[in-house]
Amino acid sequence: MTPAEINLVGYIAAACTTLCWLPQAVRAIRTRDTAAISLWTQGLFAIGIVFWLIYGVLAASWPVVISNVVALPLVLVVIAMKIRYG
């Protein structure tokens, strides 16, 4: 496979693991119910996203960079809702 084709697989992956946080953020805002959500999971995930971002830049892996730039604010919304509503 060419690098462009490999990156295409990465972009599909990035679209899934990025856009997936939208329904969770919307649900948390709408229902104000975050009881079942683990703050450890969301917090550690947010820290991980920052490290993936650094890795993506260093490795010049644009699917990794773009994915994590978009996912970070969505995950931060979930964390904010979790802290607010418990």
Added chain:
Amino acid sequence: MTPAEINLVGYIAAACTTLCWLPQAVRAIRTRDTAAISLWTQGLFAIGIVFWLIYGVLAASWPVVISNVVALPLVLVVIAMKIRYG
């Protein structure tokens, strides 16, 4: 930075976004409460993990591969609990 140093950043990222799913899976199993969790988020995330796995293999990015191999079963546990307890 050397490729080894770049990969180290990737492994830290991978450890965070992989191990983070453990407290969510444990919480779902213990409390049987998954009401606040979005099935769309978890389902799309699981599909994304599979694509990241393929990307990681094709791009020979081992932090990506290992991270997603470990994360997949943990996310599947959360999905199974969500389907079971709603």
